[in-house]
Amino acid sequence: MSAISIYHYLIVAAILFSTGLAVAITKRHFVGILLGIELMLNAVNLNLVAFSRYDSDRLSGQLFALFVMVVAAAEVTVALAIVLRVYGHFKTVDPDKLDELKR
Template sequence: MIPIQHFLIISALLFSIGLAVAVTKRNAVLILMGIELMLNAVNINLVSFSQYDPNRLQGQMFALFVMVIAAAEVTVALAIILKIYDYFKNLDLDEINQLKK
């Protein structure tokens, strides 16, 4: 059995990478990818902690809930990003500073 520390280290690395991408990038799609990396890191934590309580599946259920919310978030965010690109012809968030003409 793999110790929980390995999963926590991987989760912390994924979360750090996702946070760095979400904070430093200017492109809306890359920021969305960083947020998804952070959500996946949370899922790894939930499943790894629930491994030590085999009678309850709360960690897996929360991870499934987070995946459903992440899928809905990606759907709505990509629709918004496509509309922004259709209107401004650009996805750089610094150059998009107005919502209407």
């Protein structure tokens, strides 16, 4: 049985990022789009931690991953607040039905 190399981490992260991108593009409501963005951010975190693991002299990858998690938490908080305000005003969370925001 062989050891897990960095290529395995990169392949899993690429699959995770591709899945997140597909979800963010194809979903028709804001919550699904947010879930796709979170999957993409988790793929980036996986890459950062994998690179940090194979460069044991530096911990910068893990610190960047922690920073990405903090930014993602703030992004979700702000985005969900916006979604709640949009739902309160338009009574829908379907992005295609929000034509007043295009003006």
